Amino acid sequence: MFSLRLPPWLPRELLRRGRAYKTVRERMRLVIELSWLNVERGTGGPFAAGVFEIATGKLIAPGVNLVVPAGCSVAHAEIVAIILAQRVLGRWDLGAPDLELVSSTAPCAMCLGALAWSGVRRLVCGARGSDAERIGFDEGDKPARWAQSLRRRGVEVVQDVLRPQAVEVLRAYRDAGGVIYNGRPRCR
Amino acid sequence: MFSLRLPPWLPRELLRRGRAYKTVRERMRLVIELSWLNVERGTGGPFAAGVFEIATGKLIAPGVNLVVPAGCSVAHAEIVAIILAQRVLGRWDLGAPDLELVSSTAPCAMCLGALAWSGVRRLVCGARGSDAERIGFDEGDKPARWAQSLRRRGVEVVQDVLRPQAVEVLRAYRDAGGVIYNGRPRCR
Numbered sequence: 001m002f003s004l005r006l007p008p009w010l011p012r013e014l015l016r017r018g019r020a021y022k023t024v025r026e027r028m029r030l031v032i033e034l035s036w037l038n039v040e041r042g043t044g045g046p047f048a049a050g051v052f053e054i055a056t057g058k059l060i061a062p063g064v065n066l067v068v069p070a071g072c073s074v075a076h077a078e079i080v081a082i083i084l085a086q087r088v089l090g091r092w093d094l095g096a097p098d099l100e101l102v103s104s105t106a107p108c109a110m111c112l113g114a115l116a117w118s119g120v121r122r123l124v125c126g127a128r129g130s131d132a133e134r135i136g137f138d139e140g141d142k143p144a145r146w147a148q149s150l151r152r153r154g155v156e157v158v159q160d161v162l163r164p165q166a167v168e169v170l171r172a173y174r175d176a177g178g179v180i181y182n183g184r185p186r187c188r
Numbered sequence: 189m190f191s192l193r194l195p196p197w198l199p200r201e202l203l204r205r206g207r208a209y210k211t212v213r214e215r216m217r218l219v220i221e222l223s224w225l226n227v228e229r230g231t232g233g234p235f236a237a238g239v240f241e242i243a244t245g246k247l248i249a250p251g252v253n254l255v256v257p258a259g260c261s262v263a264h265a266e267i268v269a270i271i272l273a274q275r276v277l278g279r280w281d282l283g284a285p286d287l288e289l290v291s292s293t294a295p296c297a298m299c300l301g302a303l304a305w306s307g308v309r310r311l312v313c314g315a316r317g318s319d320a321e322r323i324g325f326d327e328g329d330k331p332a333r334w335a336q337s338l339r340r341r342g343v344e345v346v347q348d349v350l351r352p353q354a355v356e357v358l359r360a361y362r363d364a365g366g367v368i369y370n371g372r373p374r375c376r
Contacts, residue, residue, distance in 0.1 A: 002271050004190045072271050073280040073305040074262075083190050083260050092261040110305060113298025113328045117261040140301045141337040149329040 004070060004080060007043035010034070010062060020057040024124050027052050027102045028161045030059070032126060035077075035104040035169045038064040039178065046173035049077040049103040051085035051094065054122060060099060061085035068179055078103050078111035082118045095119035104166050105132050106159065109140030115155070122156040126166030135174040192258060192268060195231035198222070198250060208245040212312050215240050215290045216349045218247070220314060223265075223292040223357045226252040227366065234361035235293055235320075237265040239273035242286040242310060249273035256367055266291050266299040270306045283307035292354050293320050294347065297328030303343065310344040314354030323362040 021027040027050060034048035045065035052059055063081025067073055078101060085099065086092050100122035101115055106129045115123060129139040143149045147157040174180075209215040215238060222236035233253035240247055251269025255261055266289060273287065274280050288310035289303055294317045303311060317327040331337045335345040362368075 002192045002275050004192075067280055071278055071280045072274050073307065074267055074271050074302050079262055083262050086260050087190050090259055092255055092259045108301060108305075110298055110301025113296060113301055114262050116326075116328050117296075117298060119261065138304075140304050141331040141334070143329040143331065146329070 002072075004066065004072070004075060004083065006062070006080070006084070007038065007041065007064065007066075007069075009037060009041055009043070010064065014059065014062060021052060021059060022057045024102070024158060024161055027057065027059075027100075028104075028124060028126055028166075031062075031102050031104050032162060032165050032169060034062055034064055035166070036172075039169060039173050039176070044069055044075075045077075046169045046178065047077040047103075047105055049081040049101060051081050051120065052100050052102060054098040054100050061088050074110070076108065076111050078107050079114055082114055082120075086118070093119040095121065098122070100124055100156075104169065105129070106139075108132075108138075109142045112142060112146055112150070116150065116153055120155065122158065123150060124158045124161055126160075126162050127170060128159070128163065131163070131167045131170055135170050136180040190260075192254065192260070192263060192271065194250070194268070194272070195226065195229065195252065195254075195257075197225060197229055197231070198252065202247065202250060209240060209247060210245045212290070212346060212349055215245065215247075215288075216292075216312060216314055216354075219250075219290050219292050220350060220353050220357060222250055222252055223354070224360075227357060227361050227364070232257055232263075233265075234357045234366065235265040235291075237269040237289060237291040239269050239282065239308065240288050240290060242288050248287060249276050262298070264296065264299050266295050267302055270302055270308075274306070281307040283309065286310070288312060288344075292357065293317070294327075296320075296326075297330045300330060300334055300338070304338065304341055308343065310346065311338060312346045312349055314348075314350050315358060316347070316351065319351070319355045319358055323358050324368040 047065040061084035066075040105127040235253040249272035254263040293315040
């Protein structure tokens with residue numbers, strides 16, 4: 001049996017807000033704030049995500065990167081948000097009502113795959129994959145034109161939302177000497 | 189909080205064996221048997237996997253597809269095996285001692301990404317992705333030459349091990365009217 005638990009600070013932070021996030025920028029602002037908190041409180045990598053209802057802006061489930069604390073390489077922020085949203089809604093298809101995944105950095109190869117299976121109808125990204133690679137993270141072998149691939153599957157893609165603010169978190173993490181946990185010395 | 193639990197029949201089946209799986213074919217035979225059991229007992233899709241120690245053949249963790257029963261689109265057999273193996277070993281890098289992922293069908297786009305982050309040093313596949321697609325499953329947008337991409341990352345790839353036997357499970361699942369859970373009618 002495997003359990004995934006959000007950091008103890010997270011539900012409190014969100015309960016305090018108790019409101020909908022009307023615009024894509026508001027949703028991204030929340031997600032970037034969660035990525036900051038995850039770094040500051042030392043509970044994982046500099047990435048956060050959230051599954052929102054597109055029409056109302058209601059947050060269905062947040063996610064933060066938990067790879068190191070959970071000892072689980074699969075626990076990227078997007079995966080955490082998707083599985084928690086599916087648990088909240090009690091179903092494995094997030095297709096109706098229309099939901100979106102907001103991610104502080106464009107998803108890696110694994111998370112792009114997970115996104116396609118999750119049923120979300122829109123992806124909103126802050127920092128680019130190349131921004132994460134610049135600080136040493138590996139984005140994996142994504143399809144060359146991944147945004148186009150998603151659109152072909154009926155998933156809208158919105159990029160570069162508050163990108164400078166999202167990049168700031170990545171830089172702060174690197175400058176603080178944060179673990180670049182995907183680096184496996186034996187094959188680089 | 190999210191929990192992932194193997195079907196109740198699974199640990200018993202494995203405890204009963206209590207032995208190492210010396211050859212790649214023996215490991216694949218076990219994994220294919222798990223995929224049969226998962227279908228027969230109605231606990232998920234027709235896919236199974238296992239993380240083994242390459243040198244000894246010791247099974248570190250099995251995995252079966254749990255998407256429908258767990259209500260979680262991420263719960264593919266490979267993901268389940270990886271996260272359980274990391275829990276058993278208490279670390280997010282399965283790189284040393286050398287471990288391998290044995291999968292009854294070649295991994296989809298998400299699982300290929302997860303495999304790269306997991307640190308396993310070898311992938312062994314039974315059925316091909318095209319075999320799964322033939323019964324209606326979607327393999328996602330994999331890199332065109334995914335096996336080559338993995339090899340570049342230092343992951344050995346062995347394909348077509350007991351492929352006919354692995355394909356038989358897929359066919360039986362389709363013939364029994366099993367749920368093809370990745371089919372989202374709105375975008376196909």
